Amino acid sequence: MTASYKIASNRLLNTIHETASKFGAKGIWGPRSTETGVCRLALGDFDKGVRDWFVEETTQLGCKIKVDKIGNIFAIYPGKNDGAPTGIGSHLDTQPTGGRYDGIYGVLSGLEVLRTLKENGIVPNYPIAVVDWTNEEGARFSKSCMASTVWNGSASLEKTYAMKSITDDVPVTVEEELRRIGYLGDVEASYKVNPLACHFEIHIEQGPVLENENKKIGIVVGGQAYQWYKVTVHGKAQHTGTTPLMARSDALLTASKMMVKGNEIAKKYGGLFSVGTLNLEPAVANVIPELVTFTLDARHVQDEELAKILSDCKSEFQKIVEQEDSGKYASVEFEHIQTSNAVKFDDECISCVRDAAIELFGKDQVREIVSGAGHDSCSTSQVIPTSMIFIPSREGVSHNPEEYSTPEQVAEGFEVLLGAVLKYDAKRTK
Amino acid sequence: MTASYKIASNRLLNTIHETASKFGAKGIWGPRSTETGVCRLALGDFDKGVRDWFVEETTQLGCKIKVDKIGNIFAIYPGKNDGAPTGIGSHLDTQPTGGRYDGIYGVLSGLEVLRTLKENGIVPNYPIAVVDWTNEEGARFSKSCMASTVWNGSASLEKTYAMKSITDDVPVTVEEELRRIGYLGDVEASYKVNPLACHFEIHIEQGPVLENENKKIGIVVGGQAYQWYKVTVHGKAQHTGTTPLMARSDALLTASKMMVKGNEIAKKYGGLFSVGTLNLEPAVANVIPELVTFTLDARHVQDEELAKILSDCKSEFQKIVEQEDSGKYASVEFEHIQTSNAVKFDDECISCVRDAAIELFGKDQVREIVSGAGHDSCSTSQVIPTSMIFIPSREGVSHNPEEYSTPEQVAEGFEVLLGAVLKYDAKRTK
Helix, strand or coil: CHCCCCCCHHHHHHHHHHHHHCCCCCEEEECCCCEEEECCCCHHHHHHHHHHHHHHHHHHHEEEEECCCCEEEEEEECCCCCCCCCCEEEEECCCEEECCCCCCHHHHHHHHHHHHHHHCCCCCCCEEEEEEECCCCCCCCCCCCCHHHHHHCCCCCCHHHCCCCCCCCCEEEEEHHHHHHCCCCCCCCCCCCCCCCCCCEECCCCCCHHHHHCCCEEEEEEEEEEEEECCCCCCCCCEECCHHHHHCCCCHHHHHHHHHHHHHHHHHHHHHHHHEEEEEEEECCCECCCCEEHHHHHHHEEHHHHHHHHHHHHHHHHHHHHHHHHHHCEEEEEEEEEECCCCCCHHHHHHHHHHHHHHHHCHHHEEEEEECCCCCCHHHHHCCCEEEEECCCCCHHCEEEEEECCCHHHHHHHHHHHHHHHHHHCCCCC | CHHHCCCCCCHHHHHHHHHHHHHEEEEEEECCCEEEECCCCCCCCHHHHHHHHHHHHHCCCCEEEEEECCCCCCCCCCCCCCCCEEEEECCCCCCCCEEECCCHHHHHHHHHHHHHHHHCCCCCCEEEEEECCCCCCCCCCCCHHHHHHHCCCCCCCCHHHCCCCCCCCCCHHHHHHHHHCCCCCCEECCCCCCCCCCEEEEECCCCHHHHHHCCCEEEEECEEEEEEEEEECCCCCCCCCCCCCCCCCCCCHHHHHHHHHHHHHHHHCEEEEEEEECEEEECCCCCCEEEEEEEEEEEECHHHHHHHHHHHHHHHHHHHHCCHHHCCCCEEEEEEEECCCEEECCHHHHHHHHHHHHHHEEEEEEEEEEEEECHHHHCCCCCCCCEEEEEHHHHHHHCCCCCCHHHHHHHHHHHHHHHHHHHHHHCCCC
């Protein structure tokens, strides 16, 4: 179906590289000029630059621009009928050590959809909005999906305005920075006042599944649930030379057993268990650690199974503490940090993605997948029909300058997005 | 035998507490004035204070004072005959969070031996020297047994002079501080030029063995061997949400398995395995660690058995790296930091300690023990007959203000020291 349209080869990829080089290129990983990452922190000068550029490009295509009170930009391409736009969104901000694709690929693919419609003289049934969601990464202001959660009504605008940056020597608030860069809009940041009919998002997988299985397209059916805990393991600081093994309460040995066990539990349930940070005290080579704290990040596609993983972790860690060789001073505490429930995307949106992908590449080249990471689509899915498309990530690397998908993968994903959006638009009756 | 001498009850304990309160009391752990630790860093003002006091006390007893070029103080009590003195030594410096007993107990027990001889009108066959060894702790200047290793010829005086303090805002050298506090002596710091006939040292155990077995006295037959390594585990930084368990190279999971295995190996050989420091990168909650470094501290009373522990660690850690779930990026490297061979104390000195202890308390109250920590006696034992006496440490706690032995334990240990030194002196013929 999309094969009947003229698609500009390489334009999307060139746009990705041109905007990367103008707005925050950083982190050289190869000899070519395109082989760097991007550091474009939310509401900073590079973010302002790419926003200005995005507004200018979409305005030239005939879009009406709406900027809401949290800085989300809606570039609305007109349709035959009025109505809530069909949405295509992602984010233009990055991690401090970000790549060229995470988020950016989604917004620029939306732009490429509009360019393609324009060039082919296609007027959709309903408007199509390309959305740049503010601060998806949560790197400069420490909340991921910051602005899409204001828009969906789950986060407070006032509290979000007051958040302070953590990457500046002199912290500044979200509101101050929105005003400074000229993106403190006047449209209510609300899906009720400024609605979308649906939300499609194309993104790099950020994992190795598609690459390992040699698939072109991931049809994202939802997002997995996750919970974070801070785990504190107590022991007793003693001299490493003078304390027999059986007289020790070695908090690091106890924590090590927990980490091994946590992985076994996650494996049993088909979920994930990770420890990304760990601190110990007193941290002296010849003193047995008496305090170990670590973050526990557990994930599963089903909330119920995640609950089992966590329940098992709590009971098994307690059993480890009670083992004789954990020592008489051993104890463990769990402090809940965050829960994100499983997300289930919309069947109709998923069908549009599936049909477009299979038409283009055949059943063997696509697979259903669950998003491991959070995305703005997880926010939109709480209030409007939503789905996502993944393309392969080289070695699953992301949040790293070396993040990479091939030119072919970038182009193939875009074609699926274009097809899915047009299918959805074709089915719309209001 | 010692029962026939008059022993001043409590004088030693009072001296311990008086000098603690005058020279560096710090770290309150109980309501009584004696319930603090001591912070008396080597060659600092409190160390100068206690040295001046020690020189005055021993001079009043009739001692001749020798200060060598590295600040070791030899307070030499005259005997009937000339000759190398029978040595009793330990150290008056402490850790920053030190207690009242570690080292201090050994020097002040030596002083109490001299006081007891004087009061009882006993003239030993040969001179008896009480030695305060400079900077045993290695806390301010980062080398433990700093001055006893110069004296025994294994460390260079010039290099030691040039060492800089690590606890001062403006680092100073050993030589500068020796000069400043008036302890840059003119006697060669050498066992050849300024010899001792032997070296006895009484010390708190710093471990829980005597307390757990309800023994009064540890007859120290040697010091265990130890080796330190820096272990580096490589993996791959990936997103915790998007990377399936089987696609990971989780360096912290791999390191955890190593720490559990290392303990098993040490247990098998009757040795010790400890990890006191561990660092990971990138140290972000939702990123799998790609680099973990930790210090491996392995110990055994026999060099050969320690070598087996380390050999097993190296081969087993490599096997862990090669396990499928350690991931394709897993690798491990070992960097040798330090080796200290097993120390075997002198049979004759050990006999003097054993005989004195059994005469006083009977066989059931004493046991042979191997020192887990390093001591100045490990330095002296390389060049002269040496042995040590341990008394129980409450809960094995040391390098901590709460370090504690009871008044009875302090007194009982002293009596063994007095008996052992007199036995040794009685046997001397030159």
